[in-house]
Amino acid sequence: MTCDEAEILLHALIDGELDAGHAREVEQHVAGCARCAAALADYRAMSVAIATLMAR
């Protein structure tokens, strides 16, 4: 999987929109790619922050 593909699919991973096979592919890419791993971590932190904000 390329970074370009992962860039879109990261979001589907976060949102639980991927089946197990595709989720594994994205996770494998992220495990070997510092740039996409950093993006995933940031997106997850943002989602948590927004969810927390909304829950107040």
Place this chain on the structure above:
Amino acid sequence: MPINSSGDDSGKAQRFRDAALPYLDDAYTLARYLLRDPTDAEDAVQECYLRALKHFDSYRGPEMKPWLFAILRNVCRAEFARRSGSHTAALDDMPDDAEPTPLWHEPQETPETTMLRERDASAIRQLVASLAEPFRETFVLREIHNLSYREIADIVAAPVGTVMSRLARARAMLRSAWVAGEEQQT
């Protein structure tokens, strides 16, 4: 198109209330994000519910929330069109039967931790508000309303692939702004 043409109006109204009223707060939240104005948001939600009631006979499901949101979206688009003309201030009346869930609380609590969180809230609100409309819309439907890609695609009348790329763009833009904001603070 007469609203009172069917014989079971009270039954219809009751069914409509049961089906649609649980989403009133959600509809307000979405309108607030799309229009960025509390009074306009209330007006839009009211218009949305009037239209939804009018077309309730043609509602075939499956889900009420995406159906309502699709109507609300059209109302908000009309409001955008109106705004490009002139903006008249409406009466600032709030519904008295229910306190709408405010998106962004005004700072009322005193501890410093709360102040920090308020600053975060305000920062996030500004970031989201700064997104261009199609990206903001998709982002809010996903992040605030937790709708599936399929449901969002139905509401915005676009393919799922478009929803995915808009969401990716929206989050990427927010991330850049977010990271820049954090660097400014340190």
